[in-house]
Amino acid sequence: MPERLKDRVAIITGGTSGIGEACVYFFSREGAQVVLAGRSEEKGEKIQAQVLQEGGRALFLRTDVSRAEDIKNLIQQTRERFQRIDVLINNAGIGQQIPLHLMEESEWDRVLDINLKSVFLCCKYTIPVMQEQKQGSIINMASILGLVGFRGAGAYNASKGGMRLLTRNLALEYAKDGIRVNTICPGFIETPMLEKELDPETLKAMAQLHPLGRLGKPEEVAGAALYLASEESSFVTGTDIFVDGGYTAQ
Ligand SMILES: NC(=O)c1ccc[n+]([C@@H]2O[C@H](COP(=O)([O-])OP(=O)(O)OC[C@H]3O[C@@H](n4cnc5c(N)ncnc54)[C@H](O)[C@@H]3O)[C@@H](O)[C@H]2O)c1
Numbered sequence: 322m323p324e325r326l327k328d329r330v331a332i333i334t335g336g337t338s339g340i341g342e343a344c345v346y347f348f349s350r351e352g353a354q355v356v357l358a359g360r361s362e363e364k365g366e367k368i369q370a371q372v373l374q375e376g377g378r379a380l381f382l383r384t385d386v387s388r389a390e391d392i393k394n395l396i397q398q399t400r401e402r403f404q405r406i407d408v409l410i411n412n413a414g415i416g417q418q419i420p421l422h423l424m425e426e427s428e429w430d431r432v433l434d435i436n437l438k439s440v441f442l443c444c445k446y447t448i449p450v451m452q453e454q455k456q457g458s459i460i461n462m463a464s465i466l467g468l469v470g471f472r473g474a475g476a477y478n479a480s481k482g483g484m485r486l487l488t489r490n491l492a493l494e495y496a497k498d499g500i501r502v503n504t505i506c507p508g509f510i511e512t513p514m515l516e517k518e519l520d521p522e523t524l525k526a527m528a529q530l531h532p533l534g535r536l537g538k539p540e541e542v543a544g545a546a547l548y549l550a551s552e553e554s555s556f557v558t559g560t561d562i563f564v565d566g567g568y569t570a571q
Pocket of ligand 1: 414
């Protein structure tokens with residue numbers, strides 16, 4: 322079978338853990354040059370080395386997506402080194418578990434900066450490159466919590482809901498340039514994000530909230546990302562793919 326992303330250049334933010342890390346491996350195995358962006362040099366360089374060892378192509382660029390300068394640098398460096406950007410996955414994100422009235426203003430800003438403002442900035446700098454190419458796929462990692470509420474997740478709900486509507490705006494705005502923009506809305510997925518925030522008992526209960534009776538795996542989300550990045554989804558834009566074990570069908 323031909324490689325589905327042969328010679329495509331793909332930026333994956335938050336590529337050093339969980340869903341982003343799974344995307345790095347899926348994409349490099351399909352022939353993409355992957356640029357993984359994240360804060361941890363140790364993790365990033367380890368994944369980069371692992372991909373190279375497998376015969377794939379990956380480059381780690383240290384990036385804190387809450388810093389506009391870092392994002393600008395990420396996009397510029399990618400362009401300089403690889404001349405193009407075919408896929409952007411806005412995946413970096415943080416969770417939060419606190420009722421809104423107890424939340425500090427600074428914490429609200431932190432969640433919104435990392436989960437939503439970074440999407441604006443990554444798109445702002447990537448879109449001109451994609452416009453020149455007349456082609457590109459932007460994938461925003463939203464959530465089922467961009468559709469339905471969840472106790473303790475006020476800022477997170479707002480950030481993911483905002484991301485879903487921003488996606489529709491971008492899809493309309495840049496369709497004429499051949500740029501497709503979609504979200505993936507995962508249900509609860511077994512990643513460090515979830516494991517950090519919730520105890521094993523709660524995780525078990527969360528699994529039962531999904532009609533399929535379990536949590537999802539990062540690879541099950543990466544499969545959807547691969548579809549949206551590839552030519553197989555060439556008529557898909559401005560929409561969401563729910564990878565949620567039936568959670569939002571209820
Ligand atoms: N795990 C779930 O249940 C779930 C469900 C729905 C959506 N999501 C979304 O999927 C995405 C990936 O989450 P995950 O579950 O793989 O979690 P994770 O914690 O394993 O990965 C998140 C990644 O984002 C990075 N990140 C966080 N802040 C950053 C910053 N300021 N700059 C650069 N990188 C930063 C982290 O370092 C990490 O690599 C997130 O946007 C999350 O909201 C996760």
